[in-house]
Amino acid sequence: MPLEELIHQMGERAKKASQLLRTAGRTKKDTALRLMAKALVHRSAQLLEENQKDLEAARGQGLTGAMVERLTLTEALIQSMAQGLEEVAMLPDPVGEIARIYKRPNGLMVGRMRIPLGVIGFIYESRPNVTVDAAGLCLKSGNAVILKGGSEAINSNMALVRILVEAIEEAGLPGEAVQLIPSTERRAVNLLLELDQHVDLIIPRGGEGLIRFVAENSRIPVLKHYKGVCHVYVDEGADLAMAEEICFNAKVQRPGVCNAMETMLVHEKVAPGFLPPMVERLSEAGVEIRGCPKTLQIVEGVKAAQESDWSEEYLDLILSVKVVASMDEAIGHIETYGSNHTESIITEHYGRAQEFLSRVDSSVVLVNASTRFNDGNQLGLGAEIGISTSKLHAFGPMGLQELTTTKFVVYGQGQIRT
């Protein structure tokens, strides 16, 4: 079958499945999630075998060690994917919830009922565990999903989806709820992005290149997950011991993720006391510092930052440091170079804490806490499908609720409009 026709049919089947899923009860959905978890563990030998094919191909194509590592499935990873599905089963079902019903002067009772979005198109790169996470979150929130994984993981992903679909059908739900595009062609992405009759939302997850490509070529609404150039601003009113712990954690605990700190902004009043021990500790942990001219005056032996450093997402043990004269300058820097992802202020000053929270235009803004908390689990949403840096519909980590919308429900007793 030509790819055009195949993907069009997948869209139609997903739409039909979504109509059944929309009204599926929690018991059936949770049963499916638990059967999915069991099946993954039960058939791990088969999964590892299929994964082996991808790994061999990857080595043949000369993929880097890091890329091969991301692609690799292990018994432990399969256990943890299964565990993830069990956790999603334990989360409350968002569908059908009405947070509040209010009465209008004419007696109409008006509420908003949470409902699934419909069909999600999810486009991602190498890690096969993302396949399982996305399938679980979409199913629980009552949405059908069409997955387009990285071409290098095609055998692993096809095996995973085959197993998940059997479990979904065993639970009495439509197997077409989770479909994987069985093609490694880039063209498949374009074809998916044209299914505006059948797909309600596209979520891309991966490098900036992928996300830009999707955003520019989609006829369907896209929730973008761009880079995180996250800042910590150490205010003049900071508890410097706390500032040191938080900055160290934000940079070093896991430098390769989007909520790690990339630039540290330090008020000039505290910079002379704060920067030398901070830079020493970071350097000992292997962090390369790139400083503004004032930083270089305060700490010896630091490399000078280039203009391009301020907008760089290093995803590595590198940190740019800028000394600022005021919180205004710090916020101005964030507005110019930031990515609306995550920013934190360290301060004991009440007014500046509140002002920073209100003025900084990022998906997560924190006071006296590490940027690493921008994460669905950490903020109490349960599992997340990604972190949106688009403002529309969802801004920040997206959990089950963000995969739904609301419709108005109105209880009347014969009201007419006059």
Added chain:
Amino acid sequence: MPLEELIHQMGERAKKASQLLRTAGRTKKDTALRLMAKALVHRSAQLLEENQKDLEAARGQGLTGAMVERLTLTEALIQSMAQGLEEVAMLPDPVGEIARIYKRPNGLMVGRMRIPLGVIGFIYESRPNVTVDAAGLCLKSGNAVILKGGSEAINSNMALVRILVEAIEEAGLPGEAVQLIPSTERRAVNLLLELDQHVDLIIPRGGEGLIRFVAENSRIPVLKHYKGVCHVYVDEGADLAMAEEICFNAKVQRPGVCNAMETMLVHEKVAPGFLPPMVERLSEAGVEIRGCPKTLQIVEGVKAAQESDWSEEYLDLILSVKVVASMDEAIGHIETYGSNHTESIITEHYGRAQEFLSRVDSSVVLVNASTRFNDGNQLGLGAEIGISTSKLHAFGPMGLQELTTTKFVVYGQGQIRT
């Protein structure tokens, strides 16, 4: 200046204005709204003069009477636009609201703060009062707006915006918060749709052609406001007197709007008793009935409905009627021919009322009330900027809250991630 450059500059100015508006307090915004209202009334003579130019041009181009009527400003209409602005000033400011703050196990206090979207592109057709409504709602919600009105209203709209901008500046807010594209070229719409660097959301309001054009040509997210093919389903358990009042109201009270009933679905058990007096009453009010074969058997002298009738938005005194064997058949019909806009069930049966509310996938679903209540004012949102039939971000009437999003705010005491 070439149109490309002009519209690009408008985008940049709107973005700058939105950064100031984002943190503008309620007092300033409400002062601006009240000054805008006063200025419109104070300068009504000038407005009527400019409107006269549009009316003369319209007559010269042979516009229909209805179109000329929509275009016409009167003293009374200007008063009512001013009144609308006063009402928006009285609505609570959505910006800065945090509905709930919860504590995580590590002590982090997490909430979601409501914030403006940024810059709205609003594309609409003839009525000049929409210019004022949109400006008021965007300003109050802290958003800058770029307006593209109908070409036939260009003089009226330019005069309106000139007056509004002066009032906004008098209140100490940036006049670039409200800009009108001073061009009647269709190309201006395309140029606006390309400003994805500066515009966060496009809202088109008008006929189906305009909305489709915008949706297909925009690089910016679009909240669509498609047609309303609204249904009332008269269940076998309906109170037939109530059903008659509601159906009459839904069809006749204002047939030319998107929440008027276009198709009436009647359960076969009650059709013989319900349809003859209902059809008689509707016919007396000038409504043309187009019935399914079963309807024709029950009521004499009714025209036969064609297949195309079931998906038609008449916006007129025409009603299609179908007799169904069950609620399942009614919901199936709505899924096939409906527009996810507004549907109502008339029933005294508890289970079917709840099932209809849960299964019908429309922006507003009602029990025992007229479809005419799908309206921001009627549902308690205050004024509305339109009715979204897209599910993403907002589904149903859009008021001030729907012109905002939320960011996470996190109050910590030194928490780091382990």
